[in-house]
Amino acid sequence: MKDAPLRLGVLDIGSNSAHLRIADLAPGLPPTGVRSVKTAVRLAEATDRHGVIHRPAVGRLIGAVRESVASAAALGVGELIPFATSALRDAANRDDVVGEVRAATGVRLGFLTGEQEARLTFLAARRWRGWSAGPLLLADIGGGSMELAVGAGERPDIALSLPLGAGRLTRHHLPPSPPVPKSTRRALSAHVRSVLKEATLGIAQLPPPATAVATSKTFAQLARLCGAPKAKAGPYRERHLDRGELRRWIPRLARLSDAERTALPGIKASRARQILAGAIVAEGVMDVLRLDRLAICPWALREGLFLHRLDALVEGRDPEDLPEHSPVVLRDVHLRAVP
Incomplete structure (x- = not known):
């Protein structure tokens, strides 16, 4: 890994909000927080009993991803890890929503099991x-x-x-x-x-x-x-x-x-x-x-992703090689490729 720290963004799409955390990663140091941006998406309350996320929430999600990408780019983030947890992961129309987000923002959301x-x-x-x-x-x-x-x-x-x-x-x-x-x-x-x-x-x-x-x-x-x-x-x-x-x-x-x-x-x-x-x-x-x-404990999932990414860089591993291999993996989004 180069001496210059990697500035990494993690965008966590949860039940209530899209939370962007930006940190600098360097060997031998804990992740150093740079900025935290949270935007309400309220996916859970917009999900019906059939597991379908309805239109207003999809629009909020697209707006939140756009805002997060703009914030990350303005702060010099080199890589962005965007992922969604159970509210979107388990939705009946998950693939449609992910497709709309990618078409509108250029960002392909990944999933963790x-x-x-x-x-x-x-x-x-x-x-x-x-x-x-x-x-x-x-x-x-x-x-x-x-x-x-x-x-x-x-x-x-x-x-x-x-x-x-x-x-x-x-x-x-x-x-x-x-x-x-x-x-x-x-x-x-x-x-x-x-x-x-x-x-x-x-x-x-x-x-x-x-x-x-x-x-x-x-x-x-x-x-x-x-x-x-x-x-x-x-x-x-x-x-x-x-x-x-x-x-x-x-x-x-x-x-x-x-x-x-x-x-x-x-x-x-x-x-x-x-x-x-x-x-x-x-x-x-x-x-x-x-x-x-x-x-x-003040550290949780987002810090775990920062630490895993830092370990992968230090050890020369594939950064997509998450603990316990899964067919569903996170995708790094290089911000310069996002419209």
Whole structure:
């Protein structure tokens, strides 16, 4: 790898937003953040029960990709990795949407499998926590899916992706507005635990991890709600999510409107509606895996992609060679080729 750092952009198309992160990558150093640009796309709320994403959201997505490409070009990004997670990956009209985005912007969106998401996020958490963390368990709640991974190295021994995203469960299991009846909460909690118990049999047979960590906005906001330091305190402040405190918040969240939830510490308006489902999933994970608390890790999937790309450059590997080969791979987009 040349001495000059590579300026890399990662464009993450999620359930609610398109998030561009730009960082400089250099050997021996962590990714150095340059800029973060987030644009609302609201794919999840525009997806019907048949899994079809409707027109207004496709237009928002095209606009977000154009804005991201322009921002990346203005900041001298050499390569852009654009990818979509479960909201678009699982859509019934995925190929049509991807085709429209490419025709309008010149950018071909790639996809990660859920397992790849889990593995890359685990890599980020391992690098952040270091080897002193010992065997590591990772939990990440997204809009459409939840990822779990566990292992003693940089690559997990087990990596799972489950259909327990906060947005997905909110749409399918909760009423459109509060209050949420206790019977409904109990039914959702039972569903979450049923999925987790079946999926995590392999994890349950392993020795307890030395460190259990959580990433994602959902976990970070729940931790803040339960008393963790504010974001402005900086990334190096220790933050934890306590299961007992979280359990006490769930009935209150069920009573509050979206506006009232937004007034609570840490809860953003964009996630207010789905924060109850996120809390039920988080509490279910901690219950099934017998965890009293989770340490909040500020690095997640996007940082995992930065680190993987940096490792590939340093080691001279194919940058598309993701952990655990998959027929669905990310494509680098060279910005000079984009109209």
